[in-house]
Each structure stands twice: as C-alpha cells, then as structure tokens.
Amino acid sequence: MFKNKAYLLLALLMLPLAGCVYDRAMYVIEGRDHYIGVSRDQNWFWQDTVNIHLIAHRMPDCVESLRIDDVPRHATIELYYPPQVYVEPIHIAEVNKAYYAISTASCRVQRFATRPDDLGRHLGSFKEAPDGRFGFVADPAAR
Numbered sequence: 423m424f425k426n427k428a429y430l431l432l433a434l435l436m437l438p439l440a441g442c443v444y445d446r447a448m449y450v451i452e453g454r455d456h457y458i459g460v461s462r463d464q465n466w467f468w469q470d471t472v473n474i475h476l477i478a479h480r481m482p483d484c485v486e487s488l489r490i491d492d493v494p495r496h497a498t499i500e501l502y503y504p505p506q507v508y509v510e511p512i513h514i515a516e517v518n519k520a521y522y523a524i525s526t527a528s529c530r531v532q533r534f535a536t537r538p539d540d541l542g543r544h545l546g547s548f549k550e551a552p553d554g555r556f557g558f559v560a561d562p563a564a565r
Contacts, residue, residue: 504542
C-alpha cells in the first residue's frame, strides 16, 4: 500500500514539470562546430510563451547568445542571408517582427533598431513541427 502512495506522490510532484520545454535546433554553416542555433525554454507548463536564445557558435574560438523573453511557443523564427554590405558577414533572424544580426565571425548577436532594408535570401525557419519537435527546416529555394 505504501509503495503505491509513494508512486502517486512522485507523479504529483512531477506534474508541474510536465509540458515544459527545453529544446534546440541549429543551422549548420560548416560542420558541427560552426552553426547558428536557437534554443527554447519554458519554465512552467501553463505558459504559452518560451524564452529564446539566438546562438552564434564557432568553436573553438567563440560562442555567444542573446536571450529573448516571452516569445509565443509556436512562433517561427526565420533565418536570412543578407547581401554582405555589413562590416562583417552576418545572418539575420526574424523573431516576432524584430530583427537580429548574428555574426559567427565575432560571435555577436544584437538587435537591429529597425527592419533591415534587404533581408536577403531566405534560408529557412526554426519551428515546432506538429509532433512537437523543434528544428530547422531549410527553404527548398535556398539550396
């Protein structure tokens, strides 16, 4: 009898963690050590938002991320490769109508004050699939 109550108590203690999200996806630039990543975390199962981390990753030299709070869980994050008129090569991520420059040359991620004039070539989207998996889906036209 005690054993069943212990399992019930354990199940009840785990309930607040059920439905929480922590996942990540990446757009590979060059091998497993050079990529742009997005991670999502959700603190409580009742939230319909997540915190997003945009990650510039080029190891062994550098890794940097920028946290964006309270993004709708099912938001799609678009990734672009703009014309390279910037000081260093960048990619542009669109998150909830805000735009972010991601440089793997200097491993910096920063928000644009306004929408860039030319987003460039659409590379694909970071998004949650119907089965709940989060991943990067390449734009077929970008290949």
